[in-house]
Amino acid sequence: MSDIIDQQLLAGTEIIVRAAADVLVRRFRRSARPADLDQLLAEIHENDDATVSMLREALTSLRPSAGWIDDEEEGGALPPGEWWLVDPVEGNVNHIHGMTEWGGTATLVRDDAPVLAVVHLPLSNDTYTAFAGGGAFFNGEPMNVSAKQQLSAALVATGQAKPRGDAETYRRIGASVTAMLQTSLLVRLSVPATLLLTEVAAGRMDVFWQHSQVRAWLLAGALMVAEAGGIVTDTHGRPW
Numbered sequence: 001m002s003d004i005i006d007q008q009l010l011a012g013t014e015i016i017v018r019a020a021a022d023v024l025v026r027r028f029r030r031s032a033r034p035a036d037l038d039q040l041l042a043e044i045h046e047n048d049d050a051t052v053s054m055l056r057e058a059l060t061s062l063r064p065s066a067g068w069i070d071d072e073e074e075g076g077a078l079p080p081g082e083w084w085l086v087d088p089v090e091g092n093v094n095h096i097h098g099m100t101e102w103g104g105t106a107t108l109v110r111d112d113a114p115v116l117a118v119v120h121l122p123l124s125n126d127t128y129t130a131f132a133g134g135g136a137f138f139n140g141e142p143m144n145v146s147a148k149q150q151l152s153a154a155l156v157a158t159g160q161a162k163p164r165g166d167a168e169t170y171r172r173i174g175a176s177v178t179a180m181l182q183t184s185l186l187v188r189l190s191v192p193a194t195l196l197l198t199e200v201a202a203g204r205m206d207v208f209w210q211h212s213q214v215r216a217w218l219l220a221g222a223l224m225v226a227e228a229g230g231i232v233t234d235t236h237g238r239p240w
Contacts, residue, residue, distance in 0.1 A: 003134070009063060010116045010131050013106050016058040020051045021104040021122040024089060028123075032098040043096040044089075051088040051104070059084045059106060066108065075213035083109045087216045090119065091192040100124075101195055107220045117220035119198055128198045128224055136201050136227035145230040146203045154206035156180050157188040157196040161212030172211040197221020201228040209235065 027050060034040040056068055066082035084106060089095055091102030103121040107114050119128040130136040136143045148154055180187045190196060194217055199205040201224035222232045234240045
């Protein structure tokens, strides 16, 4: 019975995320070029303000018992129970620069483990979904991770978790990129992490890693990779 309820929740979550993403489409301009940091931050906040209230109201109505995480840059464990973890504009910085790599996401977390996730990219009308124990899907079709076994043939990816990280994190990013340049086929550095993880889940890329823990930008994609048959660990190979 709980699986049926979660599947119904997933369908309802997809409808809500799609509606919020449609708002962002109306705000999107391919000619957008913020002139400075002040304008950039203002436009990021305007996008958030245009979507977060409708997302919170609709998702809370869908699952009234679930809590809500306001800070999309937080990391660490969540308290017991259910929580909606939402990035109202996944790839906000891309959106406000006229680039196309952005969308909407929502993840339901239960007792610190993701239960279901939706990622919708409105410009291409592509939707990625995952349900714990029920698989991962791209536009309704099952996803499977890459079958490659050789790092020398792998397309790999990483990126900054957020601006203005600490010096040690940046050192580790640089060292890891250098190591991957020497051993993998191609290295991609990009944001947001969620969209890179969906590429891994779909088997179009082979590896993603990141040296920073930001829940909202990792949990949805991690669930999709796991449900598509991939392996999700910390940087020491332990379960993440």
